[in-house]
Amino acid sequence: MTETGELMTATAQRCHDPYLRCAFYGAAQAALGVTGCCVLAHSPQGCYQLVGSAFGWQEADYTETFTLSTKLCEDEIVHGGEELLARTILEAQELKVSILFVFSSCGPEIVGDDIVAVCEDMRPQVDFEIVPIKCAGFRGDQNEGTDIALDAMLKKTGSPRWGENPRLGLSHRSPRQ
Amino acid sequence: MDDSRIAFKGTLEQLLEKVERGEMIPKLQASHAPPCKFWTAFQVINGIRHMVPVIHGPKGCTYSVAGAYKMRSCEYRGVPLEPTSCTAQDEADVVYGGEGKLLEAVKEADQRYHPDLIVIFSCCCSGIIGDDVETIAQIAEREVNAKVLAIRSEGFGGDFRSGYEDAFRMIMQLMEPTGEKMEKTINIIGAREGPTYTEWLQDLDEIERMVLAIGAKVNGILCGGCTVEQIRRAPAVELNASWCYDWGQKLGDLMEEWFSIPYARAGHPYGLKATEEWLMRIAVPLGLEEPAREMICKETKELTKEIDVLRQFFDGKTALVEITEFPGPIRALSLARMTKEFGAHPIVINIHPYTIKERMPSIKFLLQKGQNPEVILTKGLFSLGTFRSSWQTEVELEMIAAQYDNAVYLGNPRRQPGVPQVNLSTMSGYPHFGYHGIKNLARLTQSSMEHASRPRSKLFRKVRYGG
Numbered sequence: 341m342t343e344t345g346e347l348m349t350a351t352a353q354r355c356h357d358p359y360l361r362c363a364f365y366g367a368a369q370a371a372l373g374v375t376g377c378c379v380l381a382h383s384p385q386g387c388y389q390l391v392g393s394a395f396g397w398q399e400a401d402y403t404e405t406f407t408l409s410t411k412l413c414e415d416e417i418v419h420g421g422e423e424l425l426a427r428t429i430l431e432a433q434e435l436k437v438s439i440l441f442v443f444s445s446c447g448p449e450i451v452g453d454d455i456v457a458v459c460e461d462m463r464p465q466v467d468f469e470i471v472p473i474k475c476a477g478f479r480g481d482q483n484e485g486t487d488i489a490l491d492a493m494l495k496k497t498g499s500p501r502w503g504e505n506p507r508l509g510l511s512h513r514s515p516r517q
Numbered sequence: 518m519d520d521s522r523i524a525f526k527g528t529l530e531q532l533l534e535k536v537e538r539g540e541m542i543p544k545l546q547a548s549h550a551p552p553c554k555f556w557t558a559f560q561v562i563n564g565i566r567h568m569v570p571v572i573h574g575p576k577g578c579t580y581s582v583a584g585a586y587k588m589r590s591c592e593y594r595g596v597p598l599e600p601t602s603c604t605a606q607d608e609a610d611v612v613y614g615g616e617g618k619l620l621e622a623v624k625e626a627d628q629r630y631h632p633d634l635i636v637i638f639s640c641c642c643s644g645i646i647g648d649d650v651e652t653i654a655q656i657a658e659r660e661v662n663a664k665v666l667a668i669r670s671e672g673f674g675g676d677f678r679s680g681y682e683d684a685f686r687m688i689m690q691l692m693e694p695t696g697e698k699m700e701k702t703i704n705i706i707g708a709r710e711g712p713t714y715t716e717w718l719q720d721l722d723e724i725e726r727m728v729l730a731i732g733a734k735v736n737g738i739l740c741g742g743c744t745v746e747q748i749r750r751a752p753a754v755e756l757n758a759s760w761c762y763d764w765g766q767k768l769g770d771l772m773e774e775w776f777s778i779p780y781a782r783a784g785h786p787y788g789l790k791a792t793e794e795w796l797m798r799i800a801v802p803l804g805l806e807e808p809a810r811e812m813i814c815k816e817t818k819e820l821t822k823e824i825d826v827l828r829q830f831f832d833g834k835t836a837l838v839e840i841t842e843f844p845g846p847i848r849a850l851s852l853a854r855m856t857k858e859f860g861a862h863p864i865v866i867n868i869h870p871y872t873i874k875e876r877m878p879s880i881k882f883l884l885q886k887g888q889n890p891e892v893i894l895t896k897g898l899f900s901l902g903t904f905r906s907s908w909q910t911e912v913e914l915e916m917i918a919a920q921y922d923n924a925v926y927l928g929n930p931r932r933q934p935g936v937p938q939v940n941l942s943t944m945s946g947y948p949h950f951g952y953h954g955i956k957n958l959a960r961l962t963q964s965s966m967e968h969a970s971r972p973r974s975k976l977f978r979k980v981r982y983g984g
Contacts, residue, residue: 355604
């Protein structure tokens with residue numbers, strides 16, 4: 341029988357050797373299951389590597405599914421990166437996708453970049469749907485990130501404006517278990 | 518050729534000037550996003566044996582670097598899996614601070630793994646909220662058996678170059694100059710990735726083989742599987758030599774400044790001339806000129822057949838070199854030099870301006886050494902999306918190749934430029950460095966000649982590039 345003391349030690353662990361990635365990765369796994377989408381990581385370059393891993397894991401087709409990053413540096417962390425995000429959303433028009441998922445990572449969420457507001461502001465200027473997903477790594481592990489992304493997608497599909505875009509024909513492949 | 522698809526055509530020096538003037542800036546996109554500062558700092562420190570990292574951040578950063586730099590070796594090469602530990606920061610830690618948790622994590626790592634060295638890495642979260650990793654490292658060191666160091670490696674804190682430069686600067690804290698000298702001994706610097714399976718292992722092996730063959734000894738490969746003890750006694754060597762000028766430069770310069778250890782500055786040993794130059798830059802300061810000359814003469818003689826193959830393939834040709842993303846831009850320039858040595862006119866395709874900016878010190882060094890090949894950048898390089906695999910760059914490459922009646926292509930075998938192509942991105946073709954490298958490159962060019970007329974799959978091209 342396990343002693344209570346042993347259980348407490350196990351739960352009080354401070355040094356982790358994780359076997360799961362963070363919420364940001366899980367959200368990318370879910371979003372990249374949408375054929376013909378673009379995932380825009382509002383993050384430094386390192387987090388964008390996670391989107392790349394998720395892209396490979398989903399076996400997405402890079403001739404029709406795209407990934408972008410705002411490549412945040414110290415300037416954006418100190419002075420805010422909302423303007424940079426807005427410019428990148430405008431540039432994403434070149435890709436001719438039907439839906440853009442905007443992800444925020446730890447850095448911009450801690451400094452308070454409001455990706456939801458930026459996406460709402462930019463929506464009239466572009467011809468694709470935009471789904472903001474607040475999925476900073478500190479929000480949980482990758483399973484929680486998948487939940488966060490699916491939750492954001494479901495809420496968006498329920499919005500009144502959904503379906504106005506004639507090019508939007510979403511088909512979602514569930515992430516592999 | 519349709520010039521409307523060309524964004525830049527000129528020499529490397531002209532491209533550098535444009536980049537320095539702030540021109541050729543790519544869009545705010547991720548078609549060229551190398552790892553952040555945290556990744557490259559980890560890449561260097563991970564090359565120290567019996568080192569345990571304690572990453573002060575969420576699990577994503579940790580698992581990702583572990584996957585990229587540790588698990589790959591373990592999964593494919595059967596080496597034991599080493600820990601990559603972290604504090605697994607969550608929302609509460611971000612709100613209330615995580616210094617206490619970090620201190621406990623360091624103690625726990627020491628008790629659990631008994632390492633020689635613990636390195637604390639800060640990530641975006643801990644960096645922004647202001648957790649003082651350096652002070653925690655000092656406090657922790659008094660309470661654990663291992664040496665504890667900390668590095669500020671927030672991903673947003675710099676580009677990939679700043680990560681490895683800061684990591685090499687940090688390991689200098691482990692060096693202890695005693696005044697003793699290890700005769701005819703060198704450090705090979707600028708290595709990275711892991712103590713288990715180091716990146717470009719075959720190239721490092723060839724360098725080590727050549728160094729030993731001229732009668733010199735190697736103290737350690739910093740940081741490609743070196744020990745803390747090797748780093749400690751690194752200032753006792755007579756000379757530092759880099760396996761990659763770009764990555765080794767900072768440590769070489771710092772050790773020269775702090776410990777007066779000369780640094781043999783040389784580019785990659787691709788081809789006969791560059792290999793000879795690389796060896797002589799080590800041999801002369803060590804007083805091993807004679808054995809080095811004997812070795813060069815002997816090894817060159819043994820390669821008569823291979824050299825003939827390379828001359829036959831390159832002589833009078835236009836060599837299109839497109840390996841600027843993998844195996845790397847500095848290698849692309851070294852390879853261009855090698856093709857020139859064997860009689861070709863090299864053109865480097867799509868070396869990204871972002872790379873030129875980040876690797877400016879190395880690019881300037883190579884220019885000083887007379888490496889100034891022609892460079893062509895296409896519009897596809899600046900488009901959104903993955904330019905390495907885009908339909909635009911594939912078509913543009915085909916157009917460039919068609920412009921010359923004697924072009925050969927060196928790069929990725931997935932490309933279909935319609936001219937003889939040498940596969941330079943499959944790991945089985947390594948080493949590329951030194952004399953063994955010449956053997957491999959000759960084998961690859963021989964294969965290219967033999968299979969030049971084989972038709973490529975149009976279906977594969979469509980599946981891969983769309984279009």
